[in-house]
Amino acid sequence: MKPAASMARLRRVKDPGTPRLSFTVNGVEHHASAGDTVLTVLLARRAALRATPFSGQPRAGFCLMGACQDCWVRTAEGGSVRACSTLLREGMALLCPDDADIARAGPDGMGARVPDNAASVAAPRNDAPESRP
Numbered sequence: 001m002k003p004a005a006s007m008a009r010l011r012r013v014k015d016p017g018t019p020r021l022s023f024t025v026n027g028v029e030h031h032a033s034a035g036d037t038v039l040t041v042l043l044a045r046r047a048a049l050r051a052t053p054f055s056g057q058p059r060a061g062f063c064l065m066g067a068c069q070d071c072w073v074r075t076a077e078g079g080s081v082r083a084c085s086t087l088l089r090e091g092m093a094l095l096c097p098d099d100a101d102i103a104r105a106g107p108d109g110m111g112a113r114v115p116d117n118a119a120s121v122a123a124p125r126n127d128a129p130e131s132r133p
Contacts, residue, residue, distance in 0.1 A: 009043040009060055023092040039071055039083035051102045058102050
């Protein structure tokens with residue numbers, strides 16, 4: 001299933017002939033090049049990753065280097081990955097709100113939801129009392 005050109009946030013300019021990997025997003029199979037990050041393959045197919053819980057506006061990652069916590073994506077196995085710094089693996093199964101759900105998100109961002117079979121997984125927290133200096 002190829003996305004509408006207007007929906008994709010990124011577009012591959014040249015495919016250098018790297019090996020192809022299969023992966024799924026919400027159960028739909030897709031293909032990408034080895035060496036692509038999860039963020040790259042998702043934004044090549046959709047306009048956003050999620051809606052912000054503060055304003056309901058679409059989000060597509062922020063820092064793109066793994067520092068801001070804005071690009072966490074759920075996996076079908078129940079975990080989550082930082083999309084900007086995680087390389088796509090063969091057979092990876094990702095769960096994301098659909099672009100239409102993101103667009104319908106209200107001011108609290110609660111309109112955007114992942115599929116019903118997704119486990120609710122929050123980003124890891126580093127503020128536990130035992131980890132503070």
